[in-house]
Amino acid sequence: DAGLIQRKDSANGKRYARKDETGGIEEAFGFSLAPLLARAEELAHAAQQVAAERKRFRITKEALSICRRDVRKMISAAVEEGVAGDWGHIEEMFLGLTGRIPRTPTVADLQQILEEMEMLREEIINSLEMQENSETMDSNAVQNERHIQNSNTESSNELEPSSGKELGEKLHRTGRPKSEAIKAFPLGMVLKACPEINDYGPDGAVESWRDLMSAAVVVRSMLGVSPSAYQDACEVMGQANAAVAVACILERAGHINNAGGYLRDLTRKAARGEFSLGPMLMALMRANQDTGRKVG
Template sequence: MTERLATTPFGGGRMRADIFSLQRRTTKRQEAIAAGHGGNNSGQADKWELLRSLADARGHYGLSDRALTVLDALMSFHPQRVLDGRTPIIVFPSNHELSLRSRGMSGATLRRHIAALVSAGLLLRRDSPNGKRYCRRDGDGQAEQAFGFDLAPLALAANEIHAAAEQVRAEAKAGRILRSEITLHLRDLAKTLEAAQDAQMAGSWGDYASRLESLSGRLSRAADKTGLIERRDALVRLRAEVENAYFTALEPREMSACDAENERHIQNSNIDHPIETRQVQTETKPSAVYDGTDKRKNTGKGEQIALTTLLSACPTIRDYSRDGITCWREARGTAELVRSMLGITPSAWRDALETLGEISAITVIAAILERAEDIRSPGGYLRDLTRKAQKGQFSIHPMLNALRSEMQ
């Protein structure tokens, strides 16, 4: 065991209160562990795990990445992987060798970063009478006295370093979650405003767009948690206003119109399509949305579908409605929103409405939403169905039957 000597710096260096305090704290911790009063602090730590944690928590200790490079070099002179701080851990590299292992740092730079490690309470200097670093050994080659840098304070502070690293990682994770929420709110707001402006809905969409622009600035990597929360909350409030205005613009002027529409379509809910049903059984695959291809001439335009039939086959579209879907007008408004969120362009939607008819176009959007994970390009899929309808090769009922059969 090496004897602990040298509590004052060599040469013109002055003894500082923080250094003296670190020396006393190190000694007391070692004595407490030796007496069995160290609690959960064993005084031992894997040096490379400790270095990784310190890299995450370096801001907490006021250290730069280059200071960690110097510490990495110092630890490389200790042959064991485990640092045992119960006794002094003194390494005594020459300036030349320390510079080589520190990626060629100059002497002045090394001294500056070593001073930072000492100030952080992770390193102690044990200077010899002449300021040199060396080790005296006995006849058996065992170290009797060593002068250099003591890594014991680093090992004794392992619990605090790991805890600080966990806190930094948790804060970083919370920041990533906040940033992702901000990105999603920005995207959904932009697409909702685009849908409203494309449909020429009545409302103060220009004002909403201006407010969105003011909240769309670049997120700085150094942005603190408070700033991120404030921006997220502002976007949540704006999104609530925009969605409320969007659905208000879609509301029918008379609720009775919805009831009348619903009743008209329910009357046709029992239409039987035996030929189309047989096609579903032979041509569909459970994992995909059947595209309604039919060899008979059928554009799909004007096909009668009950709203209840649509909602039973494609229930997911309800999740995007404001207050539920009780009529086809509310279904169209919801489909408009879903269309925008799926990335389907207004021109593709207009072509579908013109070729398929309103009810079939709404149904196709609901079906695409139901199988969004299986469809790589919703816009391209809708255009493909529209082209088939123009050739008379599309019917909406086989698509619905395929979806309903998958749910059973």
């Protein structure tokens, strides 16, 4: 059926070869492997592809197993140690992802779940780091307050910055670098969650973080976000994360009445250690997947 073996029947249905006077085969009846030989290179290439796909499947499956284990351990440890956070919701997200793994998954199935599981892991790490930084900030704030009261050289008003810029500077002074307030997620995941930002990159594409930040400046103006609001976001979240936040706002522009006010609210939450990009990106990824299924 595959055309790799050819059969040539004789008059009596037997297999034999008719030879010429020199003993060479003049005509042969039975099975011929000539088609198989002719396609040997093609079949070798196909075999290599199958081997490569199996290797990719194994690597992806192993990566997903490790990521699942990491997430499971971090959730259990956070709950046991009483770390602040909505761990019940995170547990539900984890169980939802593991429940989506088919009995006989393809490499595409595993890759998609792996990406979301990695995002969940980053979200948990962000939450734990923000909790640790918040405790450090509280401790530093107490020390600063005591120092201020003892030296009486500064006004107590400085303990509560009046703007996002001052708040970013305050965070920087207390030992939490502004650029490290929130870890950035992989660019590929950001673009999968926020594909519309691609249209505003150089030459209509975003291929690097520099492209994303350039596109965010264009989108910021288009959405009516003031330069000061965006600058505050950059100083508190870091430039890359501020650009990601703008990309998320663009993706949900139809549901947001005041993009500038929304960004300022995210900036204030980030400054207090109450905001991470993970849930927003994951929600957008799921929404895009659902839209793709409906279109398909």
